[in-house]
Amino acid sequence: MGTITIKKYQNTNEKLTKCYGKWYGKVLHRGTMGTDELANHIMKHGSVYTDDVVLGVTRKLMHCIAEQLAEGYKVKLDGIGTLYLGASSTGADSSEDFDISKNITRIGVKFLADQSKNSIYTARVMRQSNTLTTKIGLEGGYLVDGSASGNGGGNDTPNPGAVEEEP
Structure with a gap:
């Protein structure tokens, strides 16, 4: 399918004593693909539809998802995941004191990846x-790497206080 590049970094947060000084990995993203680029990519996969048709359907899908979320529905894209709205709020001393305009601090879209056995997005699949590659550096414009097969252990990755290895 592809190659997932992992960048090594070291935990430098002394408050995380179990993790301090240890090295971890995180996915190195090559960039962000926008809707137009994705539509063009889909078209290149031998689709009978041109990129403008794919883009039109994609944009309609985006608008319809937003509409359904605003109506209070979760939107499940089979094999991909479920989009839904979540809210953050501050507490009120009583039900009568709760005021939406004061206590709701954020409303945002959340995503839960499909983890069914048929999904191609599960951690196992x-x-x-994919091939996992550790980014070590560049030599002559080519990535020098340490490749690994597609199996392995767990993840106890700390988030705060990390220093990345220079590529």
């Missing part, structure tokens, strides 16, 4: 279907 992503590991089995």
Whole structure:
């Protein structure tokens, strides 16, 4: 399927004593693909539809998802995941004191990846279907790497206080 590049970094947060000084990995993203680029990519996969048709359907899908979320529905894209709205709020001393305009601090879209056995987005399938590569550096414009097969252990990655290895 593809190659997932992992960048090594070291935990430098002394408050995380179990993790301090240890090295971890995180996915190195090559960039962000926008809707136009994705539509063009889909068209290149031998689709009978041109990129403008794919883009039109994609944009309609985006608008319809937003509409359904605003109506209070969760939107499940089979094999991909479920989009839904979540809210953050501050507490009120009583039900009568709760005021939406004061207590709701944020409303945002959340995403839960499909983890059914038929999904190609499960952690197991992503590991089995892709090659993992550790980014070590560049030599002559080519990535020098340490490749690994698609199987392996768990993840106890700390988030705060990390220093990345220079590529």
